[in-house]
Amino acid sequence: MKQLIPLGIIFIFLGVIIIMISALTNIDKEKTDVKFGVGGFIGFIPFGFANDKEIFVFFHWFGISDIYMDIIKPSKIKVFL
Numbered sequence: 001m002k003q004l005i006p007l008g009i010i011f012i013f014l015g016v017i018i019i020m021i022s023a024l025t026n027i028d029k030e031k032t033d034v035k036f037g038v039g040g041f042i043g044f045i046p047f048g049f050a051n052d053k054e055i056f057v058f059f060h061w062f063g064i065s066d067i068y069m070d071i072i073k074p075s076k077i078k079v080f081l
Contacts, residue, residue, distance in 0.1 A: 037059055048060065
């Protein structure tokens with residue numbers, strides 16, 4: 001398990017580098033329409049924001065389904081380790 005932590009950190013930095021390179025290579029080209037969204041949980045309360053309604057609705061329904069699976073039906077989920 002401890003061997004996966006450095007691998008995860010490498011993937012995070014690799015993703016940031018790819019985003020920076022793609023942003024810098026698109027400076028002189030035509031204007032692009034970028035859609036983004038961020039979502040998460042504070043305790044059991046979902047939150048999210050987005051610049052597109054469809055992305056926001058996705059995060060909203062994902063949060064509701066996650067609450068349903070975590071709180072309402074925890075006895076129905078079987079976890080195999």
